[in-house]
Amino acid sequence: MGAVAAKYDELKKMNVEVIAVSTDTHFTHWMWKKTSPTMKNVKFPLCGDPSGAVSRAYGVWNPKTGLNRRGRFIINPKGTIMAVEVLTDPVGRNVNELIRQIKAMQAVAKHPGKAAPAGWEPGDKLIGTGKDYIGKY
Amino acid sequence: MGLKKFIVFFLTGLLFTTIASAQVLGACGDTGKKPQPVKKAVQPVPMPQPANEMAVKPIPLPGQQAIDFELPAVVGNQIKTVKLSDYAGKWRVLCFFPAAFTFV
Structure with missing residues (x-):
């Protein structure tokens, strides 16, 4: 997240918005943002999907852990999916x-x-x- | 020593109580009443089959329309509802990650 936040200005210039979704509540994200030095600079939305409904709709919800996989979708201005990447949990993007x-x-x-x-x-x-x-x- | 004695007394007491209650129960059985049919053991409730809404959908592929959604989110120092379609007209990177306090 910190890495994305560091490049956020560049992404903004490219007309890109980042939307992050985890299976925590948004209140957890709130505290994460308050306590983590790298999270302080995050300006993009950190969404909470505790029911997992959205994460299941995107096929990235892992029923074994009840958590999301590291899935990343690039969506164009018309709403078409352009790229999909799903990583193994211990590897970052x-x-x-x-x-x-x-x-x-x-x-x-x-x-x-x-x-x-x-x-x-x-x-x-x-x-x-x-x-x-x-x-x- | 006190503790040892206490344990011995306690266990002996327990043993007598058990025998006594077994005899009482046995006596009840001889009253001529029809023996009550033994109730079937309660079956454990099976794990509910995942309802349709719990099904993980296939990962959407390039060329498909992104599914719109609405979720509560932290945006800067605010808490608000975010819709994917709020950002229509922009390129969007939708990042799913396991949990807070992990890297992304």
Whole structure:
């Protein structure tokens, strides 16, 4: 969370909002925010889903633990899911990879018919798609 | 020693009480009344099958519309209700995580 908070200004500039959801109550999040130094700077919503209803709707609720898996969905401005990542519990996410993926999606959205190839980094050229490009990459 | 004696007395007392009550119960059995049918042992209540609302839905995949929701949230120094659709027109990162006080 702290890592995401550190990059939050950059995400804001990219027109991105972060919404975090755990199976705790929002009151627990309130105290977490009060007591943890890294959480103090978190400006994005920390939602409580103690019934797990929303987390089950997204398939990330683990019935063995009653807690959420580390599931992350990138959703575009129209509400379409663009990327899904579900990690094993003891491994954290990488906010830089998140930013790279959203930048690639935004670049492709701006240039229909183009694609961001493997390992694409912001600033790299997009490539053409279609029959003229078959076998060129 | 006092404690040892007490325990011995206590156990002996317990033993006599048990024998006595067994005899009383036995005597009751001889009153000519119809023996009451032994009640069936209470069956343990089986774990309820997960109701439909407890079913974990498949993880939505790219291309599908995100399901809208409404949840109570901490936003900055406020507590308010947050809807996914509140942020329509923006790119959204929806992050599920196990619990507070863990990394994300």
